[in-house]
Amino acid sequence: MRVFVSRDMASVALGADDVARAFADAGCDVVRTGSRGLFSIEPLVEVETDDGRIGFGPVGPGDVAAVLDGTHATRLGKVEELAFFAGQQRFTFARCGVIDPLSLEDYAALHGWQGLAAARAQAPQAVVDTVKASGLRGRGGAGFPTGIKWQTVLDAPAGDKFIVCNADEGDSGTFADRMLMEGDPYCLIEGMAIAAHAVGAGHGYIYIRSEYPFAIYTMRLAIERSAHLVAPFTLEVREGAGAYVCGEETALLDSIEGKRGQVRAKPPLPALKGLFGQPTVINNVLSLAAVPFILAEGADAYAAVGFGRSRGTMPVQLAGNVRHGGLYEIGFGITLGELVNDVGGGTASGRPVRAVQVGGPLGAYFPPSMFHLPFDYEAFAQAGGLIGHAGITVFDDSVDMAHMARFAMEFCAAESCGKCTPCRIGSTRGVEIMDRIMAQRAPSAAAQPDPGLLPSQEHGSLAKALYSRAPSRIDTSLDAQTSLLRDLCDTMKYGSLCALGGFTPYPVLSALDHFPEDFGARAPIKEAAE
Amino acid sequence: MEEFIAAWIARHGATRDRLLPLLHAMQEEAGHVDDAWVPGIARALNLSRADVHGVITFYHDFRRAPPGRHVVKLCRAESCQARGGAAIEASAARRLGVAMGETRGDGQVALEPVYCLGLCAIGPNALVDGRPVARIDADMLERIALEVAA
Known part of the structure; x- marks a missing residue:
């Protein structure tokens, strides 16, 4: 019997390791996946049947027999048919929670490397044009058009160019970068390899905060195992050291260079004088991980969803005092209220929602009277806030x-x-x-x-x-x-x-x-x- | 530590950008980065001692003194606060007998702040000797306290 148990850091924090061990002891073939992204059903166990994968959750180590004979009280049916998942548009997180994150076979079987193959069949300028046409904007928070950034680096004359992935996800209420790196690391690697082809870079860095030990471990193994597929492009992980400000792109570059993570004045732009003074693409995990889909499915498929000038999907993270917290990838335009009340189910404490903070420690607090706001870069800016990395932290009425x-x-x-x-x-x-x-x-x-x-x-x-x-x-x-x-x-x-x-x-x-x-x-x- | 540095440099190179990885490796090996090792690091990477000192003191992760035998890193960020993190922090400080940011007098346990572990829908969270723990309540705190007493 094959069962699937997440090894995402959040699932492990809720006891997934003990659950996985119990199923292995019972003779099951246990596949460790990333997390599906709904934490109120973790630890989640999915049992492979002729009828597809049937989920049970939350499950404890003592529930093995009841899960295996299908009588356990938390039987959920097919996970992707739950309301929380059925409403999503998973472009970037399509594989997360489904596959063994480090299995190259699993990745290739679910459209992996198709984006890179498509990119390598084109001239660099054509790849940059595709990214521009997709309307993809920097998912780290600034919302700068990714294609224009790449164009600047492509046009810069230099021998050494770098791709830097900003995985210093320090904002409270955000965990999408972590989930992707733990649950589908090859997707990020593929995105970086596409960027390298598009701008002519030879080496890349993934700067991951030290608070994410699981992500560091998974990415290092994934880089090792996929090296032959992205060659001659090479990659390495750099571990942060507990400085929040290193999520700022120029501070991050200084940190990679071995210095104090202090912010640089701009200009010069990192695209022209970045890492070691060379032209550098520096993008967030989610920006780079969106690229394989865009190259494989076409810019139009990505740009077809969205709202106004915010095209494509955003992996929204519901956090804090929320009943159904987790990752919800959806096209821009969904309202704040739909996310908090309909998807998130209100507060975990059962008390009224008083405020939500959108975009991490530097994002604005909004009262429920502003829940009509559509999730869109411009709408939030107009309302005196920002989307940031799309983390939504919910507070109940006990907050001061x-x-x-x-x-x-x-x-x-x-x-x-x-x-x-x-x-x-x-x-x-x-x-x-x-x-x-x-x-x-x-x-x-x-x-x-x-x-x-x-x-x-x-x-x-x-x-x-x-x-x-x-x-x-x-x-x-x-x-x-x-x-x-x-x-x-x-x-x-x-x-x-x-x-x-x-x-x-x-x-x-x-x-x-x-x-x-x-x-x-x-x-x-x-x-x-x- | 001189030998450790030399061996590490031989394997990974002596360019300036190796400073953070080297400091991580030393802390992994010894538990902290002692001030006495700064001149050796500076020599190995061809940096000034002030430069190395500046980097060590900039980053919260690097400790200049040995840590407690057990380290509880408790999240203080907004999402954990929204789930009662401040009360858990106060209880943890009382139960473990050590203020946030300190190592207990007997060296048994350190309580350190961390700003977000990315487990934001299931807080309050902590890393107990590197193991992630979620939904910390009074019972869980008691289990953690017994674990770090050993």
Whole structure:
């Protein structure tokens, strides 16, 4: 009997290894796959039958007999027919959760390497034109057209060019890069090999954060096993070292070069002077992994789905306090409310949704009154937010939005690379302002952190910088501090070198604008204005 | 450590971009990167000591002192907070007897912050000696505490 059990880090965290062992002990042929992407049914076991793969989940190690005779209470039927999966458009994640991630036979059997073969049959310019025509935009968050980036590198005269994959997926609420690298690593390798052919690069790097040990392990093995298929293009994995800012592309390049991960001023663009000063394509995992589909199926097939100028699909990640969290790949244009309420099923706690943060620690908080927003780069920008890497973190009504705004500043202070002043100093001043606001506002029901248990960094170097001004010299009234906060955010937004300092105002100001009552405002702003 | 560095360099090369992989390898071998090894690293890669020191201190991963015998890396990021992470962090600090970011006096356990493990729909999450753990509640915390007491 053949059974399929995920070895995705999330599945393993929920006990998939024990489940797999139990089935192996019972004499089953256990195939370890990536995750299908719905974590409320993990650990998921799929049993191969004449009628297809029948899923059971969640399953524990004691459930082997009941699963094998088909009587287990969590029988789900065919996984791809569940509502969560039936509504998806899986272009990039078509194989994830289905195949053994490291099996070259499995990959080839499900359209693997067709994109690379199609690309290699064409001139580099034709490949770049196809990517342009697909409308693919950078999935890391900036949304810059991938084809135009490639064109710049193709046109750059140089001997050595590089393909760099940004797999430093540090945003909370996002895990699509990790799932793809663990569940379908050859797809990323194929995308990078296509990029290499398109721009004339010989070597590529995949920079993976150290917090993703499973992805590092899987990618290294996959690179080894597929080396003969992508040759003469060569690849290597570089492991990050716990610096969030290295997700910024120029900081990432410095990190690969063996330096502190500090942001570079642009220009010059990495496309012209990138890694080791050479023309470099640097793309997110999801951008590169979308390319094999585009080359194999054609630009039109990809561009046919989407919304406005956002073409193709986005692997949306539902996270935080959500009942059915996981990965949901769908064409742009689905609304935020459909994602959170219909797909995600509301909160896991059963309490009302109060806020969702879209796009990681640098993304805006939106209240349910804005759930009509379509998932689209432009629509989100207009609403004062960003799609980012398409992670949606759901919060219920117990959240203290002033605390979340403070956390955004605290995180920026901890992770700032230190190169530019608005980010390095501004974030620390922001924490101080938030502390004054939280001290001044009416006592909140939300629990305050126990000062004795705060992270030690606050007692260390940060403590010296904090509260450096005597309170007697500051107007600590709520009005004064709130306008100071807006002023500070303005400086950080327009004065910072990169998105870390530049986008930290998004969560802070959106929390202030949409949830003023948490910041001590006597009445919601709308009513006060009347 | 001089021999370790020499052997590593012989295998992987001595260009500047090898610095992070070398530091990872040393920490893997010894548990931390001691200040005393900085001159040796600098010599091997033809860098200044300040340069090497700057890199080691920039990245959160590199430890300059030996870690606890057990390391619990608990996620502090937004998605885990949305699922009660702050309360679990407070309980973990109390139960393990060590503040976040510290190693306990007896060296038995360190509680370290981590900002996102990419398990964001099943938090609060942690890495316990490298093993991922999800949906941490009071019972799970107790099991972790017993595990790291051994």
